[in-house]
Amino acid sequence: MASTEPTRLDDDGLDLIFRHARTHNIWLPIPVSQATLREIWNVMKFGPTSANCSPLRIVFVQSPAEKERLVACMDKSNQAKTRIAPVTAILAMDLEFYEKLPRLFPHDQTARSWFAGKPEHIKETALRNSSLQGAYFIVAARALGLDCGPMSGFNEDHLNTAFFADGKFKVNFVCSLGHGDATKVFPRSPRFDFDEACRLI
Numbered sequence: 232m233a234s235t236e237p238t239r240l241d242d243d244g245l246d247l248i249f250r251h252a253r254t255h256n257i258w259l260p261i262p263v264s265q266a267t268l269r270e271i272w273n274v275m276k277f278g279p280t281s282a283n284c285s286p287l288r289i290v291f292v293q294s295p296a297e298k299e300r301l302v303a304c305m306d307k308s309n310q311a312k313t314r315i316a317p318v319t320a321i322l323a324m325d326l327e328f329y330e331k332l333p334r335l336f337p338h339d340q341t342a343r344s345w346f347a348g349k350p351e352h353i354k355e356t357a358l359r360n361s362s363l364q365g366a367y368f369i370v371a372a373r374a375l376g377l378d379c380g381p382m383s384g385f386n387e388d389h390l391n392t393a394f395f396a397d398g399k400f401k402v403n404f405v406c407s408l409g410h411g412d413a414t415k416v417f418p419r420s421p422r423f424d425f426d427e428a429c430r431l432i
C-alpha cells in the first residue's frame with residue numbers, strides 16, 4: 232500500500248458497511264448490473280477461509296421465472312420481499328470443496344486427504360467457511376453501495392432440490408441485493424456492549 236493511502240477506513244466507510252447499514256425488506260425498482268455482481272465476487276473472494284478452501288458457491292437469481300421458483304421455496308413471510316428484490320443470491324456450500332484443494336492450497340498437496348472420506352469434517356468445514364464467506368459477501372456488497380436482505384426462512388429441502396438437484400451443493404442462506412427503501416426499515420434493534428459480549432484476558 233502506498234504511503235499516501237489511509238491504513239484504516241474512515242468514518243464514512245465504517246458507517247457504510249456497519250454503523251448505518253441496515254437489513255432491508257422493501258426494495259426500490261433500481262436494477263443491479265451483472266458487472267456489480269461480478270465485482271462483489273471479485274472483492275469478497277479474498278476473504279480468508281481455512282486452507283483457502285473457499286466452499287461458497289453463489290447463484291444470483293434475477294430472471295422473473297427463476298425468481299418465482301425461489302419464491303416458492305421461501306417461507307410465506309419472505310415471499311413478497313424476495314419477489315420484489317432486483318436480485319436474490321442463493322449462498323450455498325460445495326460439499327466437494329476439498330477436491331479443489333490441490334489448486335487452491337498448492338503448497339500442501341496433502342490437503343485433500345484431510346477431508347476425503349470424512350463427512351462430518353467436510354460438513355463442519357463447509358458450513359464454517361461458507362458462513363464466513365457469506366459475511367464477506369454482505370460486507371463487499373455494502374462497500375460497493377448495495378443494501379442486503381439476508382434470509383434463512385426457507386424450506387431447505389425444497390430449495391436444494393429446486394436449485395441443486397445433483398446434491399453436491401447445499402444452501403447456507405439466501406440474500407437479496409439492491410437499493411432498499413430507507414424509509415421502511417424498523418428502528419435499529421439493540422446490540423451488546425463490548426463488556427457484555429467480550430472478555431479481555
Ligand SMILES: Cc1cc2nc3c(=O)[nH]c(=O)nc-3n(C[C@H](O)[C@H](O)[C@H](O)COP(=O)(O)O)c2cc1C
Binds near residue numbers: 254381384385404
Ligand atoms: C443469516 C440471517 C438470516 C436471516 N433470516 C431472515 C429471514 O428469514 N427473514 C427476515 O425477515 N429477516 C431475516 N434476517 C434479518 C435479521 O433479522 C436482521 O439482519 C437483524 O435483525 C439485524 O437487522 P439490522 O441489520 O437492520 O440491524 C436474517 C439475517 C441473517 C444474517
